Amino acid sequence: MSENCITFSKEIPVRYSVDIAVLGGGIAGISAACAAAKMGKKVLIVDKMNCLGGNSTSGGVASFCGETSGQGEIFDEIIHRLEGFGAIAEYNPYPKYSKELKLSHNHEELFEQTKPRIFDLQFLISVFDKMISTYNIECLLHTRVVDAITTEGSVKQVVLAGQSGLEACSADMFIDCTGEADVVFHAGFGTMKGREEDNIQLPMSLMFFIRNLNDNKDITLIPEEYAERVHNKDELPMNTLWPNGPSGNAIKIKINGFDSTDTVSLSKAEIESRKKMLQVIDYYQRVEKRNWYFDHISPMIGIREGRRVIGDYILKVSDIQAGRKFKDAIAKGVYFIDALSPLSDKREMLMKMEDSQVPPYQIPYRSLLVKDAVNLLVAGRCFSADQLAMSSARVFTTTSMMGQAAGIAAALALQNNCTLRNLNVSELQKEITKKKGVLD
Ligand SMILES: Cc1cc2nc3c(=O)[nH]c(=O)nc-3n(C[C@H](O)[C@H](O)[C@H](O)COP(=O)(O)OP(=O)(O)OC[C@H]3O[C@@H](n4cnc5c(N)ncnc54)[C@H](O)[C@@H]3O)c2cc1C
Numbered sequence: 390m391s392e393n394c395i396t397f398s399k400e401i402p403v404r405y406s407v408d409i410a411v412l413g414g415g416i417a418g419i420s421a422a423c424a425a426a427k428m429g430k431k432v433l434i435v436d437k438m439n440c441l442g443g444n445s446t447s448g449g450v451a452s453f454c455g456e457t458s459g460q461g462e463i464f465d466e467i468i469h470r471l472e473g474f475g476a477i478a479e480y481n482p483y484p485k486y487s488k489e490l491k492l493s494h495n496h497e498e499l500f501e502q503t504k505p506r507i508f509d510l511q512f513l514i515s516v517f518d519k520m521i522s523t524y525n526i527e528c529l530l531h532t533r534v535v536d537a538i539t540t541e542g543s544v545k546q547v548v549l550a551g552q553s554g555l556e557a558c559s560a561d562m563f564i565d566c567t568g569e570a571d572v573v574f575h576a577g578f579g580t581m582k583g584r585e586e587d588n589i590q591l592p593m594s595l596m597f598f599i600r601n602l603n604d605n606k607d608i609t610l611i612p613e614e615y616a617e618r619v620h621n622k623d624e625l626p627m628n629t630l631w632p633n634g635p636s637g638n639a640i641k642i643k644i645n646g647f648d649s650t651d652t653v654s655l656s657k658a659e660i661e662s663r664k665k666m667l668q669v670i671d672y673y674q675r676v677e678k679r680n681w682y683f684d685h686i687s688p689m690i691g692i693r694e695g696r697r698v699i700g701d702y703i704l705k706v707s708d709i710q711a712g713r714k715f716k717d718a719i720a721k722g723v724y725f726i727d728a729l730s731p732l733s734d735k736r737e738m739l740m741k742m743e744d745s746q747v748p749p750y751q752i753p754y755r756s757l758l759v760k761d762a763v764n765l766l767v768a769g770r771c772f773s774a775d776q777l778a779m780s781s782a783r784v785f786t787t788t789s790m791m792g793q794a795a796g797i798a799a800a801l802a803l804q805n806n807c808t809l810r811n812l813n814v815s816e817l818q819k820e821i822t823k824k825k826g827v828l829d
Pocket residue numbers: 412413414415416417418435436437438441442443444445448450451452453454455505532533534535566567568569571593594595641691692693768769770771783784785786788
């Protein structure tokens with residue numbers, strides 16, 4: 390044992406026992422859990438926040454990018470339920486891949502042109518609550534996966550730290566949708582992060598919200614000790630005024646140089662982002678004379694990239710640029726490679742415009758299979774891909790499709806009494822297609 394370490398042992402109750410445990414309740418996790426429960430499986434979903442949704446709710450990111458139709462019946466249901474609240478923009482098909490689209494736009498125009506569907510995230514929280522209860526999924530909130538117990542490649546239990554203290558959950562199948570690949574990491578399977586050369590991750594962004602005052606009410610300026618004064622917009626971090634569904638405005642600011650998988654670094658990122666937030670607000674109020682009032686901040690900083698899993702196949706940027714098809718395809722992506730440079734807080738991209746647009750491509754089942762693991766799948770932004778391939782596939786639409794596929798795969802394997810690797814992939818694809826997922 391190295392210095393500065395302790396060992397401790399403690400008996401903890403196995404309070405939960407299910408067919409399929411989904412760890413992480415972002416859009417990938419919700420899609421996986423609902424898909425598995427709809428196939429009759431007993432499912433538990435666990436999230437460290439006070440609501441489900443991950444970046445789409447707690448992270449303040451209120452727009453679905455990519456193609457919003459054909460992602461599968463779970464994503465269709467999410468859209469349909471948001472429509473019931475009048476809380477989502479109309480459908481626009483994702484533009485067809487073309488030379489013109491490829492050459493004539495900068496990233497901001499490209500974002501506009503690809504018509505993300507903006508929604509009201511406050512309603513999305515209730516939509517997710519409703520879906521979980523509709524499909525009888527047990528849901529633990531304020532509960533974090535902190536360890537996993539593994540024997541010969543099989544995860545036996547995950548250790549959860551919730552309000553009651555440490556408890557364990559046993560399951561036949563586990564699906565890691567934590568975004569940070571926490572389960573895979575704690576279980577001792579392979580993960581990677583950041584750029585290949587130096588492991589630096591994509592930047593995070595903080596979403597915060599302003600009210601736009603129409604009257605001429607005086608605004609009290611932010612005290613100088615909280616916001617270092619900036620006189621020129623170029624001195625600010627990249628900041629984007631961002632619509633937040635029908636009800637307000639958000640500002641997104643880029644925060645680079647932190648590691649979302651490290652306790653100290655992530656804590657610093659949150660604190661630094663709030664400092665930058667006040668600086669940005671101060672600039673707009675004081676220099677540009679905008680009559681904006683600070684409304685609220687997202688409960689957590691938006692994390693684009695944590696750990697990524699080493700799977701049976703690592704999806705590569707060259708695969709997606711070539712629009713590669715796979716025999717074991719379980720999802721489809723169309724979104725451009727949206728990779729902000731991690732090296733500065735300014736608007737700099739990792740790829741040239743002309744290279745960032747991609748033709749429709751497929752994601753293979755093998756990139757959801759965790760290398761050397763028997764009963765563990767991954768879905769969402771921590772799936773097995775290189776950094777740039779993930780920068781396209783991480784959008785809500787594609788991650789929901791991956792999640793649904795993972796949920797179906799786990800349920801089918803249990804139903805057929807086979808391992809995840811012996812699963813008949815054409816049966817899986819048939820099921821995905823039957824459930825409104827368009828793979829081609
Ligand atoms: C700033 C920003 C802007 C973006 N803009 C867009 C956009 O406009 N449109 C778009 O489609 N996509 C956008 N994306 C991408 C998209 O938000 C994500 O890639 C998407 O959230 C992926 O979903 P997920 O379920 O894989 O991960 P997440 O949304 O990150 O969900 C992971 C969940 O796991 C939980 N969790 C993590 N660790 C643990 C643990 N140990 N125990 C228990 N729970 C845990 C988290 O609380 C979270 O709920 C953006 C991302 C960011 C950060």
